[in-house]
Every structure is written in structure tokens, then in C-alpha cells.
Amino acid sequence: MRVLIDATAMPVDRGGVARYVDELVRALAEPGELDVVVACQPRDAERYRALAPTATLAVGPSALAWRGFRLLWEQLCLPLVARRHAVDVVHSPHYTTPLLTGRPRVVTVHDVTFFSEPEVHRPVKRLFFRTWIRVSASLAAAIVTPSRATADALERAIGHPAARVVVAPHGVDHRRFQPPAPTEVAATLARHALRHPYVLFLGTIEPRKHVPALIRAHGRLTAESSAEPPLLVIAGARGWETDTEAALREHPDPGAVRLLGYIDGADVVPLLGGATVVAYPSSGEGFGLPVLEAMATGAAVLTTRRLAIPEVAGDAAAYCEPDPDSIEQGLRRLLGDSAVRAELQARARARAESFSWGRSAAAHDAAYRAAARAADTVPRTGSEAAGAPR
DSSP states (O other): OEEEEEOTTOOSSOOTHHHHHHHHHHHHTSSSSOEEEEEEOGGGHHHHHHHOTTSEEEEOOGGGGSHHHHHHHHHHTHHHHHHHTTOSEEEEOSSOOOSSOSSOEEEEOOOOHHHHSGGGSOHHHHHHHHHHHHHHHHHOSEEEESSHHHHHHHHHHHOSOSSEEEEOOOOOOTTTSSOOOHHHHHHHHHHTTOOSSEEEEESOBOGGGOHHHHHHHHHHHHHHOSSOOOEEEEESOBOSOSSHHHHHHHOSOGGGEEEEEOOOGGGHHHHHHHOSEEEEOOSOOSSOHHHHHHHHTTOOEEEOOSTTHHHHHTTSSEEOOSSHHHHHHHHHHHHHOHHHHHHHHHHHHHHHTTOOHHHHHHHHHHHHHHHHHHHHTSOOOHHHHHTOOO
């Protein structure tokens, strides 16, 4: 079987969806029965050659960096790429998919917060993704979701999809995400002028992550502490979020909060593994990859029971609600009890071992084959038949 994976929507910052696609391509291109073709932007060509030497690359024009052009290229040119490479299945891993193509489609729906928590998204983005989730679900021969919670939320949002839903949990790169050496942690903290102890948030700063609530919870702990408070370290790119600056102004000791901006590369694992607590009070995750990666480094994680996160963290994390009172209580307990932290750290490492990109790739492989079988049972007419594989 030959599958075309459309990686043209991947951003420069390799977080979230980009990491999913990168790791999936690497795992799928391991020697086996699956033949992988990757459509990508020119800036990502060397990355995919290194990640998946056996994959075939279909490198598009540099104008794919512009979102409007990329969407147009997806509709007009991606079907031609599929035909040129005689693929059996087209996988669109970021919600949108070509409207006209003779190949069966597989679409990944990462989360459904555009329906369940519309207020945390900008109106234009909300309308765009709500529309495309409905359209893609109606066209896809199979839909991949990273969690059962997302599959269930998709059914509630748009009704039972006509296509078969395959739950394919994300994995974690265990070669990279593992407990860091103390020397790595010390060097990273020195590079960023940080100190122990510290509470870490690592992720995009956007409304559903509740970073302002975390800042306010930390401010309460700081105001009540007679000793030097733990630092609150916030690492992540700024998304659409309007309350962080106000929360910082309210903090009784603004110097105890450090904003590092986007962090990638060698600093991620030492920051996660060196944290006293990793706090991720998100109210809307289709999976919760930051939680899983923190667990793999042996971090004590404070997060929420919302949507898919309990599927990932199980009993290996402490839980709170995404509000200042509950976050404060959770932080107070973890910061004050090293035995509880040690127990969570041990459970976290053990639970993270059960997630792998190889298992995720196997589930995707099953989705591709299910899509191909389903497409074979549906008569094609018009433009669909014209592009159908022989």
C-alpha cells in the first residue's frame, strides 16, 4: 500500500500537530509493507529526508508558507500529486482535505474544542474549523482521532460520522524524552538564569491552557510564603490570549515569574525533567501530548481531568480544576510533599512507557487499509472515477 501524507500545513515551530506528523512519518516509513509519500514545503524537505530516508518526497512550491496559497494548492494540486505517485490513500493530518480526489481519504481530527469550547477560539478560526471538520468527516473513508474522548466529542458535535473512526493515541519519542542528567538540568537553568525549585508550564499560551489562572494561583502561594517562593516558569509561544499581562500585573512578586517564550531543541527535556512540578491546567485537549512528554521525563504533573487528559495521565498525575483556587491547592500539596511527588514521578515514567509512535503508526496503518477497503465497496462516478487507482 502507498499512502500520501500531506505535511504542507506544518508550522516552523515543531509543536503539537507538527510533532505528530514528524513522528508518524518516521514510524510509518520504517521498513515494512507501507510505502510513504510525503508532500511538504521546501523548508521541510531536509527534515523529512532525515526522518524517513525510505519515503518519497513531493516538495511543493515555497509559496506554501502562505496559508491561503496552501489551501488552494491542497485543493487543486494535491490530487495531482496523488495521481502522479499512484497512491492508494491520501492522509490529511490537519482537519482539511481535498474536495475532489479519486483516492480514499483519511483525515485526522485532533480535537473538537471548536464545538465544545467555542469561546477559547477566535471567531474566524472557529468558523473555519467547524466547517472543515464537518466537510472532512463527510468525505473521509476513515477518521483518525488521538483519543476516545475526541472520538466521542466528534460524535456529539456532528452526529455519528459516516466514515469509520479509528482511535490512534499519540506516542512519545523515548530516545529523547527521558529523565535528564543533573548536569543537563543545571546547564539549562544557568543558561536561562533560573533556579530550583520551579513550577513549569510548557505549551502555547492560549485561553484553554488557563495560564492566567496558573499565574494567579502562584501569586497566592507567593503572598503567603515566608521563604523564597518557587519560580513560575512559563515557556511557550504566545497564541490568542488576552489576560496574561493582567495576571502578571496582579502578581505580588513579578520577579518570581519568568516568561521564556518558545522553547525547543535541547532545552525542553531538562526543563521538564528538572521541574519540581509541571503544571498544565488545560480545559481542552484532544490528547495532551505535553502531559505525556512531561511524564516521560519523570516529572510530577498537575493537570485537569478534562476531555482526553485522563486517558493519557491515568493515575500518574495530580488533578485540579482550571481555576486559581483549585490550581493553588494542587500546587500547595505537591510542592509541600516530596513523597507524593516521588510516587507520581515513578508512576509517570511507567505509564509513559505504554505509549509509542510505533503503536500509533500501526493504528494509522489499520485506518489506511480500512479506508481502502471501504472505498472499494463504493461505486465512483464523475471526477472521482476519473482519478481512481487501477
